[in-house]
Amino acid sequence: MDWLQLHPLSLYQGAAFPFALLFNYLCSMDSFSIHARYLFLLTGGHLLALAAMGSYAVLVFIPALCAVVLIYTLSPQEVHRCTFFFQMSWQTLCHLGLHYTEYYLQEAPSMRFCITLSSLMLLTQRVTSLSLDICERKVEAVSRDIRIKSSLSQQLHEALPYFSYLLFFPALLGGPLCSFKRFQAHVQGSSSLHPRYSFWSLTWRALQILGLECLKVALRRVVSAGAGLRNCQQLECIYVMWSTAGLFKLTYYSHWLLDDSLLHAAGFGSELGQSPGEEGYIPDADIWTLETTHRISLFTRKWNQSTARWLRRLIFQHGRAWPLLQTFAFSAWWHGLHPGQVFGFFCWAMMVEADYLIHTFANLFIRTWPVRLLYRTLTWAHTQLIIAYIMVAVEVRSLSSLWLLCNSYNSVFPMVYCVLLFLLARRKHKFN
Numbered sequence: 229m230d231w232l233q234l235h236p237l238s239l240y241q242g243a244a245f246p247f248a249l250l251f252n253y254l255c256s257m258d259s260f261s262i263h264a265r266y267l268f269l270l271t272g273g274h275l276l277a278l279a280a281m282g283s284y285a286v287l288v289f290i291p292a293l294c295a296v297v298l299i300y301t302l303s304p305q306e307v308h309r310c311t312f313f314f315q316m317s318w319q320t321l322c323h324l325g326l327h328y329t330e331y332y333l334q335e336a337p338s339m340r341f342c343i344t345l346s347s348l349m350l351l352t353q354r355v356t357s358l359s360l361d362i363c364e365r366k367v368e369a370v371s372r373d374i375r376i377k378s379s380l381s382q383q384l385h386e387a388l389p390y391f392s393y394l395l396f397f398p399a400l401l402g403g404p405l406c407s408f409k410r411f412q413a414h415v416q417g418s419s420s421l422h423p424r425y426s427f428w429s430l431t432w433r434a435l436q437i438l439g440l441e442c443l444k445v446a447l448r449r450v451v452s453a454g455a456g457l458r459n460c461q462q463l464e465c466i467y468v469m470w471s472t473a474g475l476f477k478l479t480y481y482s483h484w485l486l487d488d489s490l491l492h493a494a495g496f497g498s499e500l501g502q503s504p505g506e507e508g509y510i511p512d513a514d515i516w517t518l519e520t521t522h523r524i525s526l527f528t529r530k531w532n533q534s535t536a537r538w539l540r541r542l543i544f545q546h547g548r549a550w551p552l553l554q555t556f557a558f559s560a561w562w563h564g565l566h567p568g569q570v571f572g573f574f575c576w577a578m579m580v581e582a583d584y585l586i587h588t589f590a591n592l593f594i595r596t597w598p599v600r601l602l603y604r605t606l607t608w609a610h611t612q613l614i615i616a617y618i619m620v621a622v623e624v625r626s627l628s629s630l631w632l633l634c635n636s637y638n639s640v641f642p643m644v645y646c647v648l649l650f651l652l653a654r655r656k657h658k659f660n
Contacts, residue, residue: 236339237346237401240280241486247272248398248494255417255495265415266388272397277347280401284344288351291318292394295355296387299362304369308359315355316561319348323564330625347401349562353538354394358408360541367408389415398494402487404512404534406496414496433489440482447475457632465636466613473616476623477518484513484532510534522608524583527615528576553577563622568630572622575642579614582649589652613641 251268254260277285291314298311322345329337361367393411451471455461460468488511491497497509514530521527529536539555547554556577560569586607594600617638624630633639 237280237343238483238486240276240343241401241483241490243279244272244276244397244401245490245493248490252493252495255415262416263385263388266392269396269398269415270388270392273392273395273400276397276400277395280340281344281347282340284338284340287318287322287344288347288395291315291348291355292351292391294318295359295394296390299359299369299390300383300387304362304365307369308356308363311359312356315352319345319352320561320565322348326564327566343401345564350399350402350405351394352562353405353535354399354408356542357405357538358390358393361408398490398496402483403491404488404510405538406491410509411496430489430493433485433492437482437485437489440478440485444475444478444482447471447478451475457629457636460636462637465638469620469633469636469638470613470616473619476619480532481513481515484511488512510537519612520608522604522611523587524579524611524614525587527611528580552581566625567627568621568624571630571634572618575621576618578649579618579642579645582645582652583611585652586645586648589655610641610644613638614645617642 251265251272254268255265274285274289277288281288294314295311298314299307302310326337326341326345329335358367362369389408389412392415393408396411399406451468454471455464455468457465457468488497497511510533512532512534514533517530518527521530539559543555543558544551556573560573563569563573590603594603617633620633620638621630624633
């Protein structure tokens with residue numbers, strides 16, 4: 229998701245906030261039936277999609293409809309493979325349309341189309357999460373015999389939870405991934421047990437968002453007043469890269485907190501519907517860990533946490549050879565395969581692999597606390613600079629900007645980890 233898209237997305241998320249509070253309030257009333265709850269979420273999703281995307285909303289409605297059709301027509305063993313192939317093919321075609329506009333026509337893409345692509349990426353998460361749940365028997369799909377005997381109205385009634393899950397408005401434009409079982413348990417929960425939003429919790433999130441927005445305004449002035457990657461010289465380029473990446477991170481943090489607040493306002497941030505052994509609700513933004521960790525691998529797990537868990541379940545756990553590289557390669561595909569994304573995610577995979585080896589060997593040889601403190605301080609600074617390098621690489625759109633980044637002093641930081649990866653991998657091989 230391009231950080232430039234996040235500002236209009238935040239406006240639409242903010243506009244949906246009163247409807248999320250209304251939904252949570254209605255769910256506490258016995259007269260608000262389960263069928264009406266599903267319809268409210270689905271109707272809200274359609275209206276929000278039309279408001280944010282305009283005519284491009286059809287690019288989201290079509291794959292959602294096709295996903296439900298595939299779920300109803302295929303066996304549990306086949307549904308994940310087919311829905312995954314269709315959803316990623318559809319999303320890739322839409323991303324190719326963006327490539328055609330940006331790189332061939334040399335035109336700025338429509339903001340509504342960019343928002344549509346962002347929503348499609350989130351829809352892919354929900355579609356594949358649901359299909360995996362069905363394939364793994366965590367969610368029971370309607371049997372074929374029952375489907376054949378059911379009338380059209382009954383089939384539509386049975387398909388309503390799936391449609392509502394794929395298009396429910398609190399998660400249409402952002403937010404941590406919510407599993408279908410958690411979604412269904414919340415919607416079907418008793419009104420007496422239905423979680424209500426916490427006023428103080430939402431107020432605290434609002435204050436955090438306000439603080440991040442103030443920091444973002446101040447940092448944007450610093451970035452705009454200074455030299456860019458084209459005009460910076462030598463060590464100045466390091467400061468330019470760090471401040472630019474800081475602006476990207478503040479934008480993401482603010483948007484993730486708003487998404488999290490919207491889900492909480494609608495009641496989907498509770499532990500209702502959590503199965504035994506299932507990880508609880510985790511927001512995408514763990515700002516303290518992200519800004520204080522000295523390990524790239526931990527940063528990777530905590531950055532956009534629900535997406536990281538989804539990638540781990542979808543790709544990493546099923547990868548037979550080089551699962552880490554497969555995961556980052558798929559992430560680049562899911563994001564759109566822009567040149568900066570391909571380079572950035574490949575670099576990220578190398579850095580995570582190096583991080584594991586570096587800290588494993590360091591823990592063997594560093595014993596005294598002063599040396600360990602010095603080691604943590606240096607690796608923290610190095611981690612932050614490497615992450616800044618990757619983030620700027622992923623966010624830049626033109627090959628010329630990517631070349632300027634790679635040809636600057638900033639490339640020293642990932643190169644140090646690449647050299648250490650090569651040396652430590654050889655040493656590990658000798659030990660084995």
